[in-house]
Amino acid sequence: MTDTANSETSRYYAVHSEWKQDPEGFWAGLADAIDWVKPWDKVFDGEAGVYGRWFTGAQCNTCYNAVDRHVEAGRGQQDAIIYDSPITGRKRRITFAELLREVEALAAVLRDLGVEKGDRVLIYMPMVPEAAFAMLACARLGAVHSVVFGGFAAHELATRIDDCHPKVVISASCGIEPARQVPYKPLLDNAISMAKAKPAHCLVLEREEHPYDLEPGRDVDYAASVWAHMEAGTKVPCVPVEATDPLYILYTSGTTGQPKGVVRDNGGHMVALNWSMDALYGVKPGEVFWAASDVGWVVGHSYIVYAPLIYGATTILFEGKPVGTPDAGTFWRIIEEYKVASLFTAPTAFRAIKKEDPKGEFIPKYDLSGLRSLFLAGERADPDTIKWAQEKLGVPVIDHWWQTETGWAIAGNPLGLGALPVKIGSPTVAMPGYDVQIIDDAGHPVAPGTLGNIVVKLPLPPSCLPTLWNADERFRSAYLDEFPGYYKTSDAGYMDEDGYLFIMARTDDIINVAGHRLSTGAMEEVIAGHPDVAECAVIGIADQLKGQLPAGFIVLNSGVDRSAEEIEKEVVKLVRDEIGPVAAFKIALTVGRLPKTRSGKILRGTMQKIADGEDWKMPATIDDPVILDEIGDTLKQRRVGQAAA
Numbered sequence: 121m122t123d124t125a126n127s128e129t130s131r132y133y134a135v136h137s138e139w140k141q142d143p144e145g146f147w148a149g150l151a152d153a154i155d156w157v158k159p160w161d162k163v164f165d166g167e168a169g170v171y172g173r174w175f176t177g178a179q180c181n182t183c184y185n186a187v188d189r190h191v192e193a194g195r196g197q198q199d200a201i202i203y204d205s206p207i208t209g210r211k212r213r214i215t216f217a218e219l220l221r222e223v224e225a226l227a228a229v230l231r232d233l234g235v236e237k238g239d240r241v242l243i244y245m246p247m248v249p250e251a252a253f254a255m256l257a258c259a260r261l262g263a264v265h266s267v268v269f270g271g272f273a274a275h276e277l278a279t280r281i282d283d284c285h286p287k288v289v290i291s292a293s294c295g296i297e298p299a300r301q302v303p304y305k306p307l308l309d310n311a312i313s314m315a316k317a318k319p320a321h322c323l324v325l326e327r328e329e330h331p332y333d334l335e336p337g338r339d340v341d342y343a344a345s346v347w348a349h350m351e352a353g354t355k356v357p358c359v360p361v362e363a364t365d366p367l368y369i370l371y372t373s374g375t376t377g378q379p380k381g382v383v384r385d386n387g388g389h390m391v392a393l394n395w396s397m398d399a400l401y402g403v404k405p406g407e408v409f410w411a412a413s414d415v416g417w418v419v420g421h422s423y424i425v426y427a428p429l430i431y432g433a434t435t436i437l438f439e440g441k442p443v444g445t446p447d448a449g450t451f452w453r454i455i456e457e458y459k460v461a462s463l464f465t466a467p468t469a470f471r472a473i474k475k476e477d478p479k480g481e482f483i484p485k486y487d488l489s490g491l492r493s494l495f496l497a498g499e500r501a502d503p504d505t506i507k508w509a510q511e512k513l514g515v516p517v518i519d520h521w522w523q524t525e526t527g528w529a530i531a532g533n534p535l536g537l538g539a540l541p542v543k544i545g546s547p548t549v550a551m552p553g554y555d556v557q558i559i560d561d562a563g564h565p566v567a568p569g570t571l572g573n574i575v576v577k578l579p580l581p582p583s584c585l586p587t588l589w590n591a592d593e594r595f596r597s598a599y600l601d602e603f604p605g606y607y608k609t610s611d612a613g614y615m616d617e618d619g620y621l622f623i624m625a626r627t628d629d630i631i632n633v634a635g636h637r638l639s640t641g642a643m644e645e646v647i648a649g650h651p652d653v654a655e656c657a658v659i660g661i662a663d664q665l666k667g668q669l670p671a672g673f674i675v676l677n678s679g680v681d682r683s684a685e686e687i688e689k690e691v692v693k694l695v696r697d698e699i700g701p702v703a704a705f706k707i708a709l710t711v712g713r714l715p716k717t718r719s720g721k722i723l724r725g726t727m728q729k730i731a732d733g734e735d736w737k738m739p740a741t742i743d744d745p746v747i748l749d750e751i752g753d754t755l756k757q758r759r760v761g762q763a764a765a
């Protein structure tokens with residue numbers, strides 16, 4: 121990467137050993153950068169919660185740290201949020217002082233609607249500044265928000281409503297995708313009618329692009345109610361919460377159709393995120409940080425909203441796509457226009473740009489001299505993409521690895537501590553705070569360079585999930601039980617002699633489509649609901665643009681006399697209607713039977729290898745080897761996967 125990358129001059133090893141020798145002292149020191157209402161009794165209480173809790177006894181407010189304190193410290197006129205929406209042509213700069221007014225007024229509206237500390241508020245919004253205001257207004261009141269990505273359909277929304285029982289839903293009249301509008305009202309109405317736990321109110325932001333018919337008694341107009349409190353200058357103090365109280369719940373794909381409600385606390389979250397802006401991203405307060413993601417994902421929570429704002433940086437809220445809004449130069453235009461110091465996105469975004477503009481001809485049209493680094497995460501960063509970005513942008517390209525569960529990077533190349541040499545294909549080293557180990561299925565450590573389960577020795581550092589919402593037992597069984605004393609990441613990989621990590625594959629049914637995490641099990645549950653489907657298997661097959669794409673193999677009930685093509689179309693529609701367009705489920709293939717072991721387990725892994733054109737071995741336990749040939753033939757005939765190459 122850069123000439124300055126050097127393991128001898130980087131402070132990483134010194135900081136890592138400082139943490140290792142005294143984890144509590146280390147985190148207590150970093151906690152000084154946060155404003156607390158009341159200091160902690162214990163930095164870490166190993167007896168509290170499922171595996172211990174950080175900063176027990178402390179009280180704080182995340183909104184105060186992200187907004188008010190910057191105004192009090194004289195940053196009121198600095199841009200807090202820059203909204204840029206090439207999809208609508210709108211732009212807006214919001215200073216910290218304006219952000220405070222917006223958030224306070226919205227908090228007043230929520231308070232009028234009966235929202236109190238500990239209540240849940242579900243946020244189902246497109247990429248508009250009001251989505252960030254909503255998150256911060258909840259934090260101000262000590263209410264717990266749960267943001268649902270706009271690409272999920274009504275059924276997914278209903279599942280989340282039933283899990284977290286929100287008092288209020290904050291939504292908008294529509295989301296806008298390049299080729300279509302996404303009206304939210306039908307989705308919202310449908311979800312609420314499906315859900316058992318009915319929210320008392322929906323606060324709806326009407327966008328110019330799409331009208332919204334308010335449901336009398338239930339719906340409240342966002343603009344009018346917020347305006348009334350702004351006019352009145354209503355003050356809403358920040359409600360002190362315990363550091364261990366939940367700030368938000370973010371649902372992520374689990375191995376069933378029931379998503380997992382990842383809980384984030386207030387205190388530890390602020391400490392870790394604030395430090396990461398400095399140590400990992402190497403950004404200074406007042407600089408512009410851009411995470412080109414969506415507030416519906418963890419990257420959006422951590423690095424569009426909370427980390428930059430808590431740290432006093434300016435964040436960009438971008439409503440557009442890397443290509444097509446209007447062209448593959450959009451990212452460079454934003455970097456120039458707002459003097460972005462560091463960009464964070466998913467490798468898919470760069471693959472999309474590279475596909476559209478392989479020679480990078482848009483790049484020299486813009487002044488990118490302010491850009492110091494590009495961070496990639498959310499999926500494996502393929503070497504071609506990394507090299508293309510390095511060459512075209514001429515800045516360090518940092519792959520870093522994390523999960524919704526952790527809220528910040530488990531492994532990365534800490535630019536702020538001094539860059540380490542890059543090994544392409546590796547997200548570099550474990551961040552201080554994470555004792556990452558590679559173990560075999562029996563729980564024994566493996567030698568460097570040997571593939572195994574990637575686990576983190578407990579306790580997890582601040583900001584990582586303390587549990588799942590209302591589901592301690594599920595938390596234990598999903599993450600802690602298999603390897604006692606460790607958090608199971610469900611990623612497989614290896615560590616080399618230098619401690620560099622290589623993340624190779626998931627060990628569960630999760631696939632990664634355009635940086636979006638999806639469960640094939642959840643898709644199978646939906647497909648199995650089709651009346652003509654006897655059984656099915658969904659696998660993720662390699663895709664040059666999106667990393668992976670789901671492909672469903674379906675076996676029809678005997679006696680079905682409708683055309684397979686018709687049923688396949690219905691299955692595709694079913695997944696889109698039930699899970700949402702984000703599932704990107706477009707490949708359904710009817711087969712005569714599925715390959716299984718003699719005990720009846722479907723051989724998904726072998727099917728995937730066949731589809732990806734990888735080497736595979738005939739599983740010793742296979743029931744009927746001929747079926748694998750049939751799968752290969754179907755893929756070839758339908759020109760799916762490597763068979764189509």
Ligand code: COA
Nearest residue numbers: 270271295297302413419466468469472498634635701702
């Ligand atoms: N609301 C409603 N629908 C949405 C949506 C939203 N917020 N986001 C995506 N969708 C829809 C898309 O319109 C698409 O619908 P279609 O099947 O009708 O075309 C579908 O969901 C699949 O979306 P996606 O997989 O994102 O594909 P895309 O072709 O729209 O865009 C990329 C591809 C690569 C440009 C885009 O995925 C991207 O920018 N990804 C990288 C950044 C990122 O968001 N990373 C996530 C975490 S860091």
Ligand code: AMP
Nearest residue numbers: 497498499500520521522523524623637
């Ligand atoms: P999510 O919870 O949506 O952030 O997805 C987390 C998963 O995405 C991880 O468990 C990995 O499987 C994958 N992932 C995220 N970042 C990387 C990375 N840098 N390299 C490889 N895989 C990654």
